[in-house]
Amino acid sequence: MVSYKELGLVNTREMFAKAVKGGYAIPAFNFNTMEQMQAIVQAAVETKSPVIMQVSKGARNYANATILRYMAQGAVEYAKELGCANPQIVLHLDHGDTFELCKDCIDMGFSSVMIDGSSLPYEENIALASKVVEYAHKYDVTVEAELGVLAGVEDEVSSAVSHYTKPEEVIDFSQRTGCDSLAISIGTSHGAYKFTPAQCTRDPKTGKLVPPPLAFDILHEIEKKLPGFPIVLHGSSSVPQDEVDTINKFGGKLPDAVGIPEEQLREASKSAVCKINIDSDSRLAMTAAIRKYLAENPGHFDPRQYLKPARENMKKMYIHKIVNVLGSNDKL
Numbered sequence: 001m002v003s004y005k006e007l008g009l010v011n012t013r014e015m016f017a018k019a020v021k022g023g024y025a026i027p028a029f030n031f032n033t034m035e036q037m038q039a040i041v042q043a044a045v046e047t048k049s050p051v052i053m054q055v056s057k058g059a060r061n062y063a064n065a066t067i068l069r070y071m072a073q074g075a076v077e078y079a080k081e082l083g084c085a086n087p088q089i090v091l092h093l094d095h096g097d098t099f100e101l102c103k104d105c106i107d108m109g110f111s112s113v114m115i116d117g118s119s120l121p122y123e124e125n126i127a128l129a130s131k132v133v134e135y136a137h138k139y140d141v142t143v144e145a146e147l148g149v150l151a152g153v154e155d156e157v158s159s160a161v162s163h164y165t166k167p168e169e170v171i172d173f174s175q176r177t178g179c180d181s182l183a184i185s186i187g188t189s190h191g192a193y194k195f196t197p198a199q200c201t202r203d204p205k206t207g208k209l210v211p212p213p214l215a216f217d218i219l220h221e222i223e224k225k226l227p228g229f230p231i232v233l234h235g236s237s238s239v240p241q242d243e244v245d246t247i248n249k250f251g252g253k254l255p256d257a258v259g260i261p262e263e264q265l266r267e268a269s270k271s272a273v274c275k276i277n278i279d280s281d282s283r284l285a286m287t288a289a290i291r292k293y294l295a296e297n298p299g300h301f302d303p304r305q306y307l308k309p310a311r312e313n314m315k316k317m318y319i320h321k322i323v324n325v326l327g328s329n330d331k332l
């Protein structure tokens with residue numbers, strides 16, 4: 001058993017309270033490679049932002065759970081080396097689906113876990129989340145639970161249709177589970193294809209897809225029921241068109257990839273939404289830079305040569321999100 005406190009990590013409690021009060025949101029970036037980790041830490045240090053580094057089940061399978069845990073510990077030390085005296089870094093499990101997985105992460109030094117019972121019947125979701133909360137709180141680890149189902153594909157989480165969170169359930173759910181934050185479904189979606197062309201309209205000028213707006217009425221109703229309670233949005237990449245265009249220009253094939261417009265996320269950040277999950281945008285930034293570099297330098301084969309611009313491009317994207325979308329800069 002390793003406590004996250006020994007690793008210099010923090011849980012989300014104080015961070016979220018400040019974010020809700022201050023009208024901004026904490027970035028939750030997924031990571032599974034060293035370059036992503038470096039880019040996240042550099043961006044957080046340069047902008048003086050707290051940050052949540054999150055690990056999905058797929059990332060654990062890809063990179064190995066122990067390695068990721070040591071990378072998070074390395075992230076804290078790296079932030080200090082970059083001049084940040086008091087880094088606020090959370091190591092979070094994204095979409096934990098069993099009590100055992102959450103316990104395993106807590107025992108190995110995670111400071112926060114998500115238990116995602118959103119696909120279960122309501123009472124079973126409550127029972128599972130309560131069990132995780134009871135264990136996590138013994139070690140001062142914070143817990144995110146989910147109510148409502150997001151559409152889309154993220155690692156091993158997938159659903160063809162979304163079911164918006166029912167505002168009439170949130171008080172009962174948060175009280176009975178004791179969760180510290182609540183992921184809700186208001187129209188965000190996992191992956192780089194968040195909406196089908198049929199769900200969108202097409203901008204007549206650019207020919208690009210315009211996605212349906214988020215259900216802010218549901219968000220506001222939830223806020224009224226649970227004043228000041230931390231709300232989380234998953235699947236909140238914006239799928240930047242310039243990255244998609246670069247990928248397609250240099251041999252990729254991502255037709256009609258579409259995300260959540262940043263103006264809507266900016267608006268959400270000002271509400272009780274205090275954690276916004278971004279994964280696909282990092283994947284797109286990395287892939288765009290690598291495709292471009294390799295196409296322009298066909299004779300190069302040293303991975304450092306193409307991973308360096310990939311890391312730079314991800315860092316630029318992270319900084320942009322922190323400063324221009326979430327507003328979590330200058331909060332350390």
Ligand SMILES: [Zn+2]
Nearest residue numbers: 154234235277
């Ligand atoms: Zn998610």
